[in-house]
Amino acid sequence: MQLGLQTAVADRPSYVAASGAVKLDKHRSVFLAGGEADRFFEVESGAVMVYQLLDDGRRQVVEIVFPGSICGLAKGDEHEFCCETLMPTVLRSHKRTALAQSDVLRTRVVDSLQQQLATLHDHTVSLGRKTAEERICTLILRLQEQAGEDDDVAVALPMSRTEIADYLGLTLETVCRTITQLVRRKVLTPGSTRSEIGIPNIERLRTAACAA
Amino acid sequence: MQLGLQTAVADRPSYVAASGAVKLDKHRSVFLAGGEADRFFEVESGAVMVYQLLDDGRRQVVEIVFPGSICGLAKGDEHEFCCETLMPTVLRSHKRTALAQSDVLRTRVVDSLQQQLATLHDHTVSLGRKTAEERICTLILRLQEQAGEDDDVAVALPMSRTEIADYLGLTLETVCRTITQLVRRKVLTPGSTRSEIGIPNIERLRTAACAA
DNA sequence: CGCCTGTTTGACGACAGTCAAATTAGGTGG
DNA sequence: CCACCTAATTTGACTGTCGTCAAACAGGCG
Numbered sequence A, B: 001m002q003l004g005l006q007t008a009v010a011d012r013p014s015y016v017a018a019s020g021a022v023k024l025d026k027h028r029s030v031f032l033a034g035g036e037a038d039r040f041f042e043v044e045s046g047a048v049m050v051y052q053l054l055d056d057g058r059r060q061v062v063e064i065v066f067p068g069s070i071c072g073l074a075k076g077d078e079h080e081f082c083c084e085t086l087m088p089t090v091l092r093s094h095k096r097t098a099l100a101q102s103d104v105l106r107t108r109v110v111d112s113l114q115q116q117l118a119t120l121h122d123h124t125v126s127l128g129r130k131t132a133e134e135r136i137c138t139l140i141l142r143l144q145e146q147a148g149e150d151d152d153v154a155v156a157l158p159m160s161r162t163e164i165a166d167y168l169g170l171t172l173e174t175v176c177r178t179i180t181q182l183v184r185r186k187v188l189t190p191g192s193t194r195s196e197i198g199i200p201n202i203e204r205l206r207t208a209a210c211a212a
Numbered sequence C: 001c002g003c004c005t006g007t008t009t010g011a012c013g014a015c016a017g018t019c020a021a022a023t024t025a026g027g028t029g030g
Numbered sequence D: 001c002c003a004c005c006t007a008a009t010t011t012g013a014c015t016g017t018c019g020t021c022a023a024a025c026a027g028g029c030g
Helices: A103-129 A130-146 A161-168 A172-184 A201-210 B103-129 B132-146 B162-166 B172-183 B202-208
Strands: A019-024 A029-031 A037-043 A048-053 A059-065 A081-085 A089-095 A155-158 A196-198 B020-024 B029-031 B039-045 B048-053 B059-065 B080-086 B089-095 B152-155 B196-198
Touching: A029 B029, A029 B048, A037 A130, A048 A161, A048 B103, A059 A103, A059 A161, A089 A155, A103 B048, A103 B103, A130 A161, A130 A172, A130 B020, A161 A172, A161 B103, A161 B162, A196 B202, A201 B029, B020 B039, B029 B152, B059 B103, B059 B162, B132 B162, B132 B172, B162 B172
Parallel strands: none
Antiparallel strands: A019 A089, A029 A081, A037 A089, A048 A059, A048 A081, A155 A196, B020 B089, B029 B080, B039 B089, B048 B059, B048 B080, B152 B196
8 A cells, every 4th residue: 555645745843832823824834743742732723734654655634623623732742743734824832731730721622622532533433434435525514514604505625635635544536536426426516626615415415424 | 335333232321320430341331322421431440442333334433442531521412422341341420510620530531531632543544544454453552552561472352353343444354364364474373262362573563563 | 828736537456345154162051 | 061052253255445557637826
């Protein structure tokens, strides 16, 4: 199997050290595996992805983190994963030690962790038991909900085909082919841009996503 | 695809409502999807698995919870997943509302959630990017570490082949075949029981698990 | 206008799934 | 203690979904 990392690697870890808000543009590194994990981050706007690279180049995106959630909170003193922005993003950085001191922060973190755990559980079901088609539909559905209830007929895809593939445990070719088939079957409609996709009938999409 | 639930379904949710420790034996339900989620559980000894059933019968085990970790902490007021014991298990049940009240508990929960998130991240990499063989080796390695540092040559598998399959996103046939091949290749050795497996050379196992 | 990167499509192969049968364990009762 | 019975596991033969390799296409930016 020869998968993943079909894109360029992100640049050096942008120095996000100051406490407080930091603005990064698209495709900037937030932290790298092996880096010191003395700080963690709250996403205030935008989105980041957390991923791991296997030594033969396979890449798995394990989480997409949206505003309100956190990333980079490791147990050990080194990050095991890499993290980079998917779009221009504002992060708030906290010292890990702040967790022990601030009740407010801790409460906020518990909420986020619960949320993330639940999302990860769902994603595990996708990866373990869903077909390529079901995974794609599930992701689009989630992005649709994430986008806020704007009765949108179109959803913006904040990620490239390769990133989608690496998140869904597929290849970019399979992602392309599957989207094409879904469009052909009218489950989706082509968006004005390729980073956008239309949802003619959300119920049909839900069915195709195999909501349990 | 026709996967999962090749075992009998667990029995009714055992009534684990009292606050405090509860002892359950093997293959007892802790909670069911759709059940009221006003309580969560700390595993004190034993182990449980958290899983989801898709409507066509596919099953995905999303988490194996060992002592010190928690399960059943949902965001909504209903469980989305099912949970049952893998072996005789002692659980401590807490009201969800207790979280807001007890700092000590909240701290403990943050630790557990962090731990679980990290494990889930690793598992996501397995499901998304690893081959059947790598997944099996990764699991055995994890069970070995979990078992405590007893320089063991043998590891107890607390779960059936079907449960392993449903955790690793494989079929039970693939699990069997893959273990057979690993034994043939001397990466593993047959245990005295089928619920036990030998590790002749842990480094070789690590290599086969594709530690990133 | 043309390159460069990301995306789409095609042809083919392989890993894992499906269906089915054989074998082995574990548990029970004689 | 042994024979039997049932469920779990193992193995086999074959199929299908998705991955691999490769080429064509399209969109964005200088």
